[in-house]
Amino acid sequence: xxxxxxxxRPTGVERVLADDQLIVSKTDLKGRLTYTNDVFLTISAxxxxxxxxxxxxxxxxxxxxxxxxxxxxxxxxxxxxxxAYVQNLALDGAHYWVFAHVTPSRDAQGRVVGYHSTRxxxxxxxxxxxxxxxxxMLQVEAQHPGRGADEASLTWLQDxxxxxxxxxxxxxxSVAGGAR
Numbered sequence: 001x002x003x004x005x006x007x008x009r010p011t012g013v014e015r016v017l018a019d020d021q022l023i024v025s026k027t028d029l030k031g032r033l034t035y036t037n038d039v040f041l042t043i044s045a046x047x048x049x050x051x052x053x054x055x056x057x058x059x060x061x062x063x064x065x066x067x068x069x070x071x072x073x074x075x076x077x078x079x080x081x082x083x084a085y086v087q088n089l090a091l092d093g094a095h096y097w098v099f100a101h102v103t104p105s106r107d108a109q110g111r112v113v114g115y116h117s118t119r120x121x122x123x124x125x126x127x128x129x130x131x132x133x134x135x136x137m138l139q140v141e142a143q144h145p146g147r148g149a150d151e152a153s154l155t156w157l158q159d160x161x162x163x164x165x166x167x168x169x170x171x172x173x174s175v176a177g178g179a180r
């Protein structure tokens with residue numbers, strides 16, 4: 001693999017995470033991979049030596065709203081965890097959906113030293129709801145090309161949720177069927 005950024009094109013091939021599988025990864029404070037489990041490597045079609053040290057966003061799917069990643073990084077920088085639905089892009093062009101839990105990793109003094117993410121399968125019911133919402137967020141982002149698209153779609157999302165009397169977390173768990 002080249003050290004330059006890869007231009008992976010989605011193929012439309014979908015991989016499905018089994019209900020009993022967990023994807024685990026860890027990153028440093030800048031989002032560079034420091035650990036991946038075998039499930040991450042297999043589903044992402046990457047070798048460990050090609051993953052470690054690379055930005056975690058190397059598996060970002062172009063159909064993911066930037067506003068969700070803005071929410072993720074805002075939450076993490078505040079020291080909070082975040083659950084989110086994410087569509088990822090494997091390095092062979094296949095895609096897969098996950099229900100992600102991302103949390104800061106702390107040292108013995110309580111300082112954030114990196115991030116830990118565990119991902120599991122997404123139900124068909126949740127995925128349909130998420131795809132609808134993310135499609136609307138992508139439409140908002142298309143109206144704000146370049147910088148500011150992430151903020152615009154995150155603001156749109158927060159406004160819709162406020163109208164419904166929900167936080168993002170409440171919406172997410174309602175889509176997940178309330179299971180925690």
